[in-house]
Amino acid sequence: MQVDQEVDCEGLLCPLPVLRARKRLLSMLPGQVLRLRATDAMAQVDLPHFCAQAGHTLRESSLSDGVYTFDIVCGP
DSSP, X not given: OOOOEXXXXXXXXXXXXXXXXXXXXXXXXXXXXXXXXXXXXXXXXXXXXXXXXXXXXXXXXXXXXTEEEEEEEOOO
């Protein structure tokens, strides 16, 4: 999957990963993909909820070596 922008939120606690995702997605076009990396375990709960509420699509999420990676498709 092509990634258009990335946000590194490693070391930040929620709600900062969600707030940074929101800010970046506001500047993106529908269909573009944002990859966000976070180390706070709450991000795996908060980011899918945020995406559902804001009209974005969480395309993929994974965990590797304590880092969660989320690929979010910007909604309309």
